[in-house]
Amino acid sequence: MILLLFIPLIAGLLAWLFPSRYAAGISVVSNALVAILVSSVISDLYELGAHSISLPWMTEIHSRFALGIHSLNATFLALSAIVYLLVSLWTLNKNYKDSSAFYALLSFSQVGVMGVFLSMDALLFYLFWELALIPMYFLVARWGSGDATKISFRFFIYTFVGSVLMLVALFYLYYQHGQTFEWVYWMEHASDLSASSQRWMLVLMLLGLGVKIPIFPLHSWQASTYKSAPRPVTVVLSALMSKMGVFGLIHWMMYILPSGFEWATPFMVGLAIVGILYASLVAMDSGSMVRVLAFSSIAHLGLMVLGLFATPERALSAVAFQILSHGLVVMALWMLVEKIEDAYGSDEFGKISGGLASTSSSLALFMVFFAFANVGLPLTMNFVGEYMLLFAAYLYKPMAMVLAGLSVIFGAVYMLRFLRKILYGNKTAPTIALSSLEMAIMSVLVIAVLLYGVYPYPVLQLTEQIPDFINTIKK
Amino acid sequence: MLAIILTVLCGTVMMFWGLGNRQNLRRPAVVMATILLVLTAYMFGGGNDLQITGMYDFYEFTRERYFILLILTAGFLLYLLLMGRSLDEIGRHDGEVYALLFFAMCGLAQLVMYKHLLTLFLGIETMSIPLYVLAGSDKENIKSNEASLKYFLLGAFTTGILLLGITLLYGATGSFDLNATKVYFSDFTGNSLALIGVGLILIGFAFKSSLVPFHIWTPDVYDGSPTPVTAFMSTIVKAGVVYALYVFVTHATGIDYGHWQIILSILAAATLLVGNLSAVYQQSTKRMLAYSSIGQAGFMILPILALNGASVSHLSLYFIAYIAASLGIFTVLNSLRDYTYDGFLGLSKTQPILAVATTIFLISLAGLPISGGFFAKLFAIMHTLQYPNLIWLSIVALLMAAVGVYYYLQPIWAMYFRRGAASETEPLSNTQVLVLILLVLVIVVLGVMPEIFTRYLVL
Numbered sequence: 001m002i003l004l005l006f007i008p009l010i011a012g013l014l015a016w017l018f019p020s021r022y023a024a025g026i027s028v029v030s031n032a033l034v035a036i037l038v039s040s041v042i043s044d045l046y047e048l049g050a051h052s053i054s055l056p057w058m059t060e061i062h063s064r065f066a067l068g069i070h071s072l073n074a075t076f077l078a079l080s081a082i083v084y085l086l087v088s089l090w091t092l093n094k095n096y097k098d099s100s101a102f103y104a105l106l107s108f109s110q111v112g113v114m115g116v117f118l119s120m121d122a123l124l125f126y127l128f129w130e131l132a133l134i135p136m137y138f139l140v141a142r143w144g145s146g147d148a149t150k151i152s153f154r155f156f157i158y159t160f161v162g163s164v165l166m167l168v169a170l171f172y173l174y175y176q177h178g179q180t181f182e183w184v185y186w187m188e189h190a191s192d193l194s195a196s197s198q199r200w201m202l203v204l205m206l207l208g209l210g211v212k213i214p215i216f217p218l219h220s221w222q223a224s225t226y227k228s229a230p231r232p233v234t235v236v237l238s239a240l241m242s243k244m245g246v247f248g249l250i251h252w253m254m255y256i257l258p259s260g261f262e263w264a265t266p267f268m269v270g271l272a273i274v275g276i277l278y279a280s281l282v283a284m285d286s287g288s289m290v291r292v293l294a295f296s297s298i299a300h301l302g303l304m305v306l307g308l309f310a311t312p313e314r315a316l317s318a319v320a321f322q323i324l325s326h327g328l329v330v331m332a333l334w335m336l337v338e339k340i341e342d343a344y345g346s347d348e349f350g351k352i353s354g355g356l357a358s359t360s361s362s363l364a365l366f367m368v369f370f371a372f373a374n375v376g377l378p379l380t381m382n383f384v385g386e387y388m389l390l391f392a393a394y395l396y397k398p399m400a401m402v403l404a405g406l407s408v409i410f411g412a413v414y415m416l417r418f419l420r421k422i423l424y425g426n427k428t429a430p431t432i433a434l435s436s437l438e439m440a441i442m443s444v445l446v447i448a449v450l451l452y453g454v455y456p457y458p459v460l461q462l463t464e465q466i467p468d469f470i471n472t473i474k475k
Numbered sequence: 476m477l478a479i480i481l482t483v484l485c486g487t488v489m490m491f492w493g494l495g496n497r498q499n500l501r502r503p504a505v506v507m508a509t510i511l512l513v514l515t516a517y518m519f520g521g522g523n524d525l526q527i528t529g530m531y532d533f534y535e536f537t538r539e540r541y542f543i544l545l546i547l548t549a550g551f552l553l554y555l556l557l558m559g560r561s562l563d564e565i566g567r568h569d570g571e572v573y574a575l576l577f578f579a580m581c582g583l584a585q586l587v588m589y590k591h592l593l594t595l596f597l598g599i600e601t602m603s604i605p606l607y608v609l610a611g612s613d614k615e616n617i618k619s620n621e622a623s624l625k626y627f628l629l630g631a632f633t634t635g636i637l638l639l640g641i642t643l644l645y646g647a648t649g650s651f652d653l654n655a656t657k658v659y660f661s662d663f664t665g666n667s668l669a670l671i672g673v674g675l676i677l678i679g680f681a682f683k684s685s686l687v688p689f690h691i692w693t694p695d696v697y698d699g700s701p702t703p704v705t706a707f708m709s710t711i712v713k714a715g716v717v718y719a720l721y722v723f724v725t726h727a728t729g730i731d732y733g734h735w736q737i738i739l740s741i742l743a744a745a746t747l748l749v750g751n752l753s754a755v756y757q758q759s760t761k762r763m764l765a766y767s768s769i770g771q772a773g774f775m776i777l778p779i780l781a782l783n784g785a786s787v788s789h790l791s792l793y794f795i796a797y798i799a800a801s802l803g804i805f806t807v808l809n810s811l812r813d814y815t816y817d818g819f820l821g822l823s824k825t826q827p828i829l830a831v832a833t834t835i836f837l838i839s840l841a842g843l844p845i846s847g848g849f850f851a852k853l854f855a856i857m858h859t860l861q862y863p864n865l866i867w868l869s870i871v872a873l874l875m876a877a878v879g880v881y882y883y884l885q886p887i888w889a890m891y892f893r894r895g896a897a898s899e900t901e902p903l904s905n906t907q908v909l910v911l912i913l914l915v916l917v918i919v920v921l922g923v924m925p926e927i928f929t930r931y932l933v934l
Contacts, residue, residue: 058926059926060785060788060930060933061854061857127845127849130843130844131845134838134843134844138891141892149888149893153881156880157877157881160877160880161874161877165870165873167873168869171856171860172866175860175861
């Protein structure tokens with residue numbers, strides 16, 4: 001388990017120290033190793049159930065180096081392994097200036113992300129949370145396009161201020177729980193906390209987690225950061241980092257502050273619906289590919305937040321499932337968008353002549369597939385996830401489902417508009433060929449999305465164990 | 476006791492050594508600092524200190540005190556190694572500079588060991604007077620002269636206030652002994668003489684550790700003094716004074732610290748706000764560091780406010796992380812010709828290793844993981860949170876930590892992201908490079924195992 005953290009760390013150091021031409025290779029090897037480890041760890045999970053390690057770390061303040069693998073973080077770990085592996089493969093033939101630093105930072109961010117998902121100790125969780133952020137800041141600032149320094153700085157300040165507020169809440173809980181950072185203890189004794197302190201802490205935590213997701217009013221850093229960041233970084237931010245917030249919402253909020261969570265439900269459901277509708281409407285009127293995808297992400301993540309708050313017990317496994325499907329689909333979309341951007345030198349619809357369907361058929365095929373998957377068409381993973389989430393919303397209030405369900409219709413509108421603008425019309429489009437490696441990556445993603453869309457049981461079997469896992473700990 | 480005597484001896488030796496020998500005074504200085512460090516380490520390890528009859532009442536010699544002194548002397552040795560070359564170039568009479576530094580160290584040693592209000596006063600004066608001179612040691616530079624004069628006038632005035640506070644407190648308690656003060660305050664019923672006395676002494680400390688609103692002198696003095704002197708004042712001296720404040724607060728207030736907690740928390744909040752927000756607007760790295768060191772003092776007050784069993788170890792962690800990172804960044808600054816952020820341009824290309832070291836120093840000062848500064852700030856803030864009435868202060872501190880990230884990242888920006896002609900730097904000597912690597916290691920190791928040094932405190 002510790003290897004999951006050490007392999008990327010060492011790979012990062014190696015990539016940094018060795019000449020640039022080895023960097024991409026090192027990154028692929030380490031990510032492949034991590035992916036193998038994650039898959040073996042998860043298959044263990046099917047057989048043996050949750051397991052954890054706990055080493056002494058900071059004795060004076062009773063913080064332990066505690067990591068755990070359980071049904072709750074399994075899909076998150078799987079997603080991060082897949083995202084980093086495919087991103088490193090996708091960038092294999094690209095030349096980034098100063099690529100050793102690029103891959104080193106990417107690997108360091110992987111340590112942070114993995115650590116966030118694995119941590120069973122609040123202080124450790126916060127440490128990794130910050131650790132995931134800093135490399136991202138440098139990646140956007142150095143390799144980003146446009147006004148990257150300014151944009152990356154806004155991104156940094158947003159997330160940093162959010163996370164320090166979260167830190168206040170964690171420390172407060174630490175003292176409330178008699179000076180321990182242990183997640184298990186916090187969860188067992190969650191009901192000892194007074195209702196009012198739970199509410200306050202929930203607000204602070206929400207500010208930290210909400211920026212990362214992002215939840216509706218905290219999203220203004222997102223579109224510009226996604227646009228400016230180099231695409232591999234956008235993929236990580238959008239497919240993975242946003243899920244860190246969702247994970248925190250479940251792992252570090254729902255179980256830790258149960259009565260606060262219930263108290264916030266009406267407000268958060270309302271906020272999520274407003275966010276979903278707002279983001280969908282903005283996406284419908286966006287002038288560029290990046291903005292469509294960015295706002296569509298806000299809408300999709302808003303749906304997860306909605307389900308989670310509306311009917312947690314139903315939505316849990318749906319969310320754990322949906323993060324995987326959203327991650328895979330959005331990753332593919334960003335990669336395809338990058339190809340188109342490279343060909344046109346811009347992501348604005350105004351500068352894209354359209355008509356790629358006739359010149360670049362394989363790209364268009366994948367594009368259409370993933371665009372439909374993003375809408376939640378039956379047979380794709382997103383359909384399963386979204387259906388379960390909407391059902392959770394229905395159980396809470398039918399009206400919530402109706403309003404949130406509008407997002408599916410809006411989604412179809414903006415994704416079809418997106419396809420029309422880039423694929424159809426004009427016949428003079430440039431030809432964009434996919435290399436065999438790129439074809440392979442896309443095919444893997446298509447197969448995964450279809451396979452688990454038709455037969456979601458293997459994943460759901462895992463995610464539906466979450467309540468059992470919690471119950472066994474509570475005893 | 477040995478440390479106090481030895482620093483004076485070293486100072487005197489350096490003074491006379493300087494008479495005959497003009498060059499290479501840093502070597503004997505380094506040797507003497509090493510002896511000092513070894514002896515302090517020996518005494519920390521339980522060795523017998525020299526005891527002079529009657530001095531027991533004035534000083535206290537405990538492991539904790541030796542530990543702080545150990546941090547300061549280690550910092551001093553590294554400081555001499557890093558800055559030695561530039562110190563040799565300051566002023567016309569080299570011997571003076573080293574002699575004054577050792578005398579200031581003597582004052583610090585007294586401040587760390589004091590148990591008596593008179594020795595507190597003695598320590599503050601022994602430390603300050605050499606600093607007034609050192610601030611003006613670049614005699615041909617008008618800014619340096621101004622710094623010296625300003626520091627002296629304000630400092631002398633504050634000394635008066637401190638002295639008045641001490642006498643008022645004496646009037647109330649009838650003793651200069653801190654333990655007597657502690658007894659007096661343990662069943663305190665309210666006595667305006669004592670309260671005003673404590674208040675005035677706190678003002679004295681606030682001035683010396685440049686807490687807002689007693690910080691006005693700091694930016695000008697730090698900016699005007701020669702860079703090596705600034706490095707000394709803003710690291711080792713500041714840590715010593717803050718520790719002395721901690722000692723005073725623990726003894727002079729007893730159990731009921733409601734009286735001063737509010738004062739100190741307001742001072743801390745003002746310091747954090749003014750120090751960090753002003754640093755944002757600075758164009759010169761040196762001035763930015765001056766303001767940021769005001770802000771850092773605000774963080775150092777937090778463990779004092781928490782005042783629990785772990786305060787000393789968190790304070791020491793903060794000192795180690797802060798001294799290491801600041802010495803590093805001042806060394807880098809000292810080797811630059813241009814003190815604006817432009818001075819850092821292109822450093823990542825011309826001197827990649829130095830650039831990485833600088834980045835780590837700045838990250839530690841900003842309090843980002845994985846660095847000693849992260850845990851230093853974390854513990855500082857964490858322990859104020861246990862008082863519900865101080866939650867507001869923790870939130871201020873956290874937000875100011877976020878502001879700090881902004882200006883500490885400026886040089887990193889200049890190094891890595893901004894384009895422009897690479898600026899000139901003076902090459903670093905091998906010693907300097909080795910010491911810088913040592914400092915980086917200390918910071919990174921502290922970032923993973925923050926208790927690696929402070930756990931010796933609780934043995």
